[in-house]
Amino acid sequence: xxxxxxxxxxxxxxxxxxxxxxxxxxxxxxxxxxxxxxxxxxxxxxxxxxxxxxxxxxxxxxxxxxxxxxxxxxxxxxxxxxxxxxxxxxxxxxxxxxxxxxxxxxxxxxxxxxxxxxxxxxxxxxxxxxxxxxxxxxxxxxxxxxxxxxxxxxxxxxxxxxxxxxxxxxxxxxxxx
Amino acid sequence: xxxxxxxxxxxxxxxxxxxxxxxxxxxxxxxxxxxxxxxxxxxxxxxxxxxxxxxxxxxxxxxxxxxxxxxxxxxxxxxxxxxxxxxxxxxxxxxxxxxxxxxxxxxxxxxxxxxxxxxxxxxxxxxxxxxxxxxxxxxxxxxxxxxxxxxxxxxxxxxxxxxxxxxxxxxxxxxxx
Numbered sequence: 001x002x003x004x005x006x007x008x009x010x011x012x013x014x015x016x017x018x019x020x021x022x023x024x025x026x027x028x029x030x031x032x033x034x035x036x037x038x039x040x041x042x043x044x045x046x047x048x049x050x051x052x053x054x055x056x057x058x059x060x061x062x063x064x065x066x067x068x069x070x071x072x073x074x075x076x077x078x079x080x081x082x083x084x085x086x087x088x089x090x091x092x093x094x095x096x097x098x099x100x101x102x103x104x105x106x107x108x109x110x111x112x113x114x115x116x117x118x119x120x121x122x123x124x125x126x127x128x129x130x131x132x133x134x135x136x137x138x139x140x141x142x143x144x145x146x147x148x149x150x151x152x153x154x155x156x157x158x159x160x161x162x163x164x165x166x167x168x169x170x171x172x173x174x175x176x177x
Numbered sequence: 178x179x180x181x182x183x184x185x186x187x188x189x190x191x192x193x194x195x196x197x198x199x200x201x202x203x204x205x206x207x208x209x210x211x212x213x214x215x216x217x218x219x220x221x222x223x224x225x226x227x228x229x230x231x232x233x234x235x236x237x238x239x240x241x242x243x244x245x246x247x248x249x250x251x252x253x254x255x256x257x258x259x260x261x262x263x264x265x266x267x268x269x270x271x272x273x274x275x276x277x278x279x280x281x282x283x284x285x286x287x288x289x290x291x292x293x294x295x296x297x298x299x300x301x302x303x304x305x306x307x308x309x310x311x312x313x314x315x316x317x318x319x320x321x322x323x324x325x326x327x328x329x330x331x332x333x334x335x336x337x338x339x340x341x342x343x344x345x346x347x348x349x350x351x352x353x354x
Contacts, residue, residue: 012189012236012237012242013242013244013245014215014216014217014218014240014242014245015217015218019244020244023244038191039191040191040192041191041192050331051243051244051246052244052246053244053245054244055243055244056242056243056244056245057244058244059189059236059242059243059244060189063191065189065190065191065233065236066228066232066233066236066243066248066250067190067196067197067200067228067229067230067231067232067233067234067235067236068190068191068230068233069228069229071243073243074345075334075345076330076334076344076345076346077318077320077330077331077332077333077334077335077344077345078328078329078330078331078334078344078345078346079328079329080328095328097329141254143254151255151256151257151272152255152256152274153253153254153255154227154254154255155254156254157252157253157254157255158254167253167254167255168251168252168253168254168255169253169255
């Protein structure tokens with residue numbers, strides 16, 4: 001997949017909004033700084049410091065996805081993503097801001113989004129190279145059956161309760177019906 | 178966006194694999210059971226009990242994405258997704274399995290993937306309606322500046338340290354350089 005457009009990214013996220021727009025700019029600035037293209041596997045990893053709309057741009061544009069394990073979430077509530085290339089060992093930290101935003105745009109979501117998409121990158125993103133440890137790779141584990149419900153469970157998530165190996169919901173007896 | 182094909186879902190995930198294939202079947206079975214289409218906003222929510230490849234099918238096909246806040250992760254290590262429609266109040270729990278898989282396919286990833294995609298749905302997924310509480314909606318919070326680094330932080334993530342309001346990395350002094 002070549003680099004997705006913002007419109008294609010909206011198709012994934014479901015709607016256009018300022019959060020997705022700033023996430024799109026942050027991600028493209030980071031990929032440009034690293035000279036990287038979208039990750040088919042785990043060539044790139046992203047550490048995201050919030051779980052807001054813009055992270056869908058990280059997933060869609062950089063290929064750092066929740067299901068692939070190369071998206072690491074730190075619940076810091078900060079507009080910061082750090083991208084790491086396993087190919088080159090280089091990392092870049094991008095911070096989204098709106099320092100150059102004209103007065104009066106903040107309360108107009110459509111105009112704000114448009115400005116975020118087209119402003120000079122220095123007006124919306126700060127970035128710098130960083131040295132970080134490579135995030136751990138996704139791991140596969142074996143599985144076994146829960147002794148209560150009989151459903152399959154990853155071995156590392158089984159709990160020993162009264163001599164039986166149970167899945168979390170059975171161990172906590174919180175199953176919905 | 179109409180329902181994405183498996184090939185389009187592979188474009189998002191980055192590669193085809195058995196995990197993505199079973200996730201695709203689980204998601205499409207659930208959407209059919211609910212009579213639901215892809216969520217542009219939070220009309221649908223998904224509670225996923227693992228963070229493996231198949232969750233990328235949940236994100237791409239159902240529009241329940243990490244960035245939109247309608248993807249809830251429970252770290253149970255189980256091949257289970259529960260989808261909830263805010264429109265109808267109905268929920269469906271889908272369990273992925275391979276009960277009908279012919280002997281010898283398990284170690285052949287390409288043939289296994291192909292079988293998972295084309296087998297009768299009863300051979301790969303079990304499902305039932307469930308009553309659950311609606312998952313909480315995504316919330317927006319105000320932000321403030323960290324007194325140490327000066328970067329913006331969601332107010333609910335600020336920490337008081339020595340009388341100053343700090344972001345998590347500054348509070349823990351774990352910033353990378």
